[in-house]
Amino acid sequence: MEIKKYFLQMPLCFVLFTGVSNQNNWIATLPKPWTLTAEQVSKILPQFYDQFPDFHVRLKAFALWQVGKPYEIFKLGEEVEPDPDPIIRLDVSDCTVHVLTSLAFTQSHSWMEARNNMITIHYKDGQPNYKTRWHYTSDRIQENPYTVNITNDLTEQLESVDITLNRKADGSEFLDLDWEKTTTLTFIPNDQIKKAFLSKLPNVCGVAFVKKSYFDMGIVIAHEGMIIDQKNIIHASAEYGETVNVDFMDYYFREDGPLFDGIMIYEFHPLN
Secondary structure, three states: OOOOOOOOOOOOOOOOOEEEEOHHHHHHHOHHHHOOHHHHHHHHHHHHHOOOHHHHHHHHHHHHHHOEEEEOOOOOOOOOOEEOOOOOOOOOEEEHHHHHHHHHOOOOOHHHHHHHHHHHEEEEEOOOOOHHHHOOHHHHHHHHOEEEEEEHOOOOEEEEEEEEEEEEOOOEEOOOOOOOOOEEEEEHHHHHOOOHHHOOOOOOOEEEEOHHHHHHHHHEEHHHHHHHHEOEEEEOOOOOOEOOOHHHHHEEEEOOOEEEEEEEEEEEEOOO
């Protein structure tokens, strides 16, 4: 993860995709995931497949189920030093945890399967190791086959940055990884982020927020979330203290200006 109350509860009958709105009452009947044990979650997961057979519909439903979850930052690890936090959890989220947890559980019939899926998604070598974790969102969406960058497909009006990820301006590492990556990244600038642009997006996709002031730290992305229905963003928010589902344009553009300097968009691919 990179630089790792306006709470909007969805109405009882919200729309995931045309033709499936009648199924969505079911989510409102579930206890919230952060109140459940791993065993209880395992009993519910197969029901998501029954209710939402399509991968992307199910991903959206699972993300919405997590709305209201308490926010805490940097809460996933390898269960050993230097980061003994759990490999997967549902009690708290930060922005990246919300995205990757939704992706892992959406493709699982049990807690243990979700844990194994998280290892596949969250680590470059498929092994839980701090130094091979996808720490940098921009690196992940360039290289990870499950969160695939589609920014360049959406518009030709782009900005770019040449950067060495994980290298600060003084030449030192931002994180102790014995790793850096020199790359060019393109992103959609603020003057191109309009409602008409949102209409080009898939019904469910990832959004990564560019912060130019982070470039000197070897970092590009300051935050990420999921855009749904070409309108709202579901994200674990430090500002609101929980996972929220809010209007994307209202979130991004404030009275004193935009929160970030641009966005990258990525799509979700299933493991199999």
